[in-house]
Amino acid sequence: MRVVVERIKNNVIGDKIDPKAVLNLDPGLGVLDAFFANLSMILVSEIGDETFIIAALMAMHHPKSIVLSGALSALFVMTILSTGLGRIVPNLISHTNSVATVLYAFFGLCLLYIAWRSDSKASQKKEMEQVEEKLESGQVKIAARKN
Numbered sequence: 001m002r003v004v005v006e007r008i009k010n011n012v013i014g015d016k017i018d019p020k021a022v023l024n025l026d027p028g029l030g031v032l033d034a035f036f037a038n039l040s041m042i043l044v045s046e047i048g049d050e051t052f053i054i055a056a057l058m059a060m061h062h063p064k065s066i067v068l069s070g071a072l073s074a075l076f077v078m079t080i081l082s083t084g085l086g087r088i089v090p091n092l093i094s095h096t097n098s099v100a101t102v103l104y105a106f107f108g109l110c111l112l113y114i115a116w117r118s119d120s121k122a123s124q125k126k127e128m129e130q131v132e133e134k135l136e137s138g139q140v141k142i143a144a145r146k147n
Contacts, residue, residue: 042075 046052051071059067090096 042079046075 051074055067055071093099
Protein backbone atom coordinates (compact mmCIF):
# COMPACT_ATOMS: atom_id res chain seq x y z
CA MET A 1 0.00 0.00 0.00
CA ARG A 2 2.86 2.36 0.80
CA VAL A 3 4.36 1.80 -2.69
CA VAL A 4 1.08 2.74 -4.37
CA VAL A 5 0.79 5.92 -2.29
CA GLU A 6 4.37 6.89 -3.21
CA ARG A 7 3.66 6.30 -6.90
CA ILE A 8 0.54 8.45 -6.70
CA LYS A 9 2.47 11.25 -4.99
CA ASN A 10 5.24 11.09 -7.59
CA ASN A 11 2.90 10.99 -10.59
CA VAL A 12 0.54 13.84 -9.75
CA ILE A 13 0.43 16.38 -12.57
CA GLY A 14 -1.11 19.55 -11.20
CA ASP A 15 -4.41 18.45 -9.69
CA LYS A 16 -4.64 15.30 -11.84
CA ILE A 17 -3.17 11.85 -11.37
CA ASP A 18 -1.59 10.14 -14.38
CA PRO A 19 -3.18 6.65 -14.17
CA LYS A 20 -0.82 5.14 -16.73
CA ALA A 21 2.20 6.04 -14.64
CA VAL A 22 0.58 4.83 -11.42
CA LEU A 23 -0.46 1.48 -12.87
CA ASN A 24 2.68 1.12 -15.01
CA LEU A 25 0.63 0.44 -18.14
CA ASP A 26 2.68 -0.17 -21.25
CA PRO A 27 1.42 1.98 -24.12
CA GLY A 28 2.68 -0.65 -26.58
CA LEU A 29 0.74 -2.71 -29.05
CA GLY A 30 -2.94 -3.31 -28.46
CA VAL A 31 -5.36 -6.10 -29.22
CA LEU A 32 -6.11 -4.79 -32.71
CA ASP A 33 -2.41 -4.73 -33.62
CA ALA A 34 -1.98 -8.28 -32.34
CA PHE A 35 -5.05 -9.40 -34.32
CA PHE A 36 -3.76 -7.99 -37.60
CA ALA A 37 -0.25 -9.32 -36.99
CA ASN A 38 -1.70 -12.79 -36.38
CA LEU A 39 -4.00 -12.55 -39.42
CA SER A 40 -1.20 -11.46 -41.74
CA MET A 41 1.13 -14.18 -40.42
CA ILE A 42 -1.48 -16.88 -41.06
CA LEU A 43 -2.24 -15.56 -44.55
CA VAL A 44 1.42 -15.40 -45.53
CA SER A 45 2.23 -18.84 -44.17
CA GLU A 46 -0.90 -20.61 -45.46
CA ILE A 47 -1.05 -19.32 -49.06
CA GLY A 48 1.74 -21.57 -50.35
CA ASP A 49 1.08 -24.37 -47.91
CA GLU A 50 0.03 -27.82 -49.10
CA THR A 51 -3.14 -27.46 -47.03
CA PHE A 52 -4.19 -24.56 -49.25
CA ILE A 53 -3.52 -26.59 -52.39
CA ILE A 54 -5.35 -29.64 -51.03
CA ALA A 55 -8.35 -27.49 -50.10
CA ALA A 56 -8.42 -26.05 -53.63
CA LEU A 57 -8.28 -29.53 -55.14
CA MET A 58 -10.99 -30.81 -52.80
CA ALA A 59 -13.20 -27.85 -53.69
CA MET A 60 -13.10 -29.02 -57.31
CA HIS A 61 -14.62 -32.38 -56.40
CA HIS A 62 -16.75 -31.69 -53.31
CA PRO A 63 -19.24 -29.00 -52.29
CA LYS A 64 -17.35 -25.78 -51.68
CA SER A 65 -19.21 -24.94 -48.48
CA ILE A 66 -18.22 -28.28 -46.92
CA VAL A 67 -14.57 -27.82 -47.90
CA LEU A 68 -14.56 -24.24 -46.60
CA SER A 69 -16.11 -25.22 -43.28
CA GLY A 70 -13.64 -28.10 -42.88
CA ALA A 71 -10.63 -25.89 -43.68
CA LEU A 72 -11.80 -23.13 -41.35
CA SER A 73 -12.52 -25.53 -38.50
CA ALA A 74 -9.08 -27.13 -38.94
CA LEU A 75 -7.48 -23.67 -38.88
CA PHE A 76 -9.47 -22.82 -35.74
CA VAL A 77 -8.38 -26.00 -33.97
CA MET A 78 -4.73 -25.50 -34.94
CA THR A 79 -4.85 -21.88 -33.77
CA ILE A 80 -6.22 -22.95 -30.39
CA LEU A 81 -3.58 -25.69 -30.08
CA SER A 82 -0.70 -23.42 -31.07
CA THR A 83 -1.88 -20.64 -28.77
CA GLY A 84 -2.20 -23.08 -25.89
CA LEU A 85 1.23 -24.56 -26.53
CA GLY A 86 2.66 -21.06 -26.91
CA ARG A 87 1.40 -20.19 -23.45
CA ILE A 88 2.34 -23.50 -21.76
CA VAL A 89 5.68 -24.51 -23.29
CA PRO A 90 7.65 -21.37 -22.30
CA ASN A 91 6.62 -22.00 -18.69
CA LEU A 92 7.89 -25.59 -18.88
CA ILE A 93 11.14 -24.84 -20.65
CA SER A 94 13.23 -22.08 -19.09
CA HIS A 95 15.40 -21.46 -22.14
CA THR A 96 12.75 -21.42 -24.87
CA ASN A 97 14.64 -19.07 -27.19
CA SER A 98 17.81 -21.15 -27.02
CA VAL A 99 15.93 -24.40 -27.68
CA ALA A 100 14.06 -22.81 -30.62
CA THR A 101 17.34 -21.52 -32.08
CA VAL A 102 18.98 -24.93 -31.85
CA LEU A 103 15.96 -26.67 -33.40
CA TYR A 104 15.70 -24.20 -36.29
CA ALA A 105 19.42 -24.52 -36.97
CA PHE A 106 19.23 -28.33 -36.82
CA PHE A 107 16.28 -28.58 -39.22
CA GLY A 108 17.80 -25.98 -41.54
CA LEU A 109 21.09 -27.87 -41.69
CA CYS A 110 19.23 -31.14 -42.31
CA LEU A 111 17.40 -29.58 -45.26
CA LEU A 112 20.63 -28.16 -46.66
CA TYR A 113 22.27 -31.58 -46.34
CA ILE A 114 19.37 -33.27 -48.16
CA ALA A 115 19.49 -30.65 -50.92
CA TRP A 116 23.26 -31.02 -51.24
CA ARG A 117 23.06 -34.83 -51.54
CA SER A 118 20.20 -34.91 -54.02
CA ASP A 119 20.77 -34.97 -57.75
CA SER A 120 18.60 -32.21 -59.17
CA LYS A 121 18.50 -33.58 -62.74
CA ALA A 122 17.55 -37.07 -61.61
CA SER A 123 14.83 -35.77 -59.30
CA GLN A 124 13.42 -33.53 -62.05
CA LYS A 125 13.39 -36.45 -64.47
CA LYS A 126 11.66 -38.70 -61.93
CA GLU A 127 9.09 -36.00 -61.21
CA MET A 128 8.37 -35.50 -64.91
CA GLU A 129 7.85 -39.26 -65.32
CA GLN A 130 5.38 -39.28 -62.43
CA VAL A 131 3.46 -36.35 -63.92
CA GLU A 132 3.35 -38.03 -67.34
CA GLU A 133 2.02 -41.23 -65.74
CA LYS A 134 -0.70 -39.30 -63.93
CA LEU A 135 -1.62 -37.45 -67.10
CA GLU A 136 -1.85 -40.69 -69.06
CA SER A 137 -4.05 -42.27 -66.41
CA GLY A 138 -6.19 -39.10 -66.36
CA GLN A 139 -6.57 -39.17 -70.15
CA VAL A 140 -7.72 -42.79 -69.97
CA LYS A 141 -10.39 -41.81 -67.42
CA ILE A 142 -11.55 -38.90 -69.61
CA ALA A 143 -11.78 -41.17 -72.66
CA ALA A 144 -13.77 -43.73 -70.67
CA ARG A 145 -16.23 -41.03 -69.51
CA LYS A 146 -16.84 -39.77 -73.03
CA ASN A 147 -17.82 -43.26 -74.24
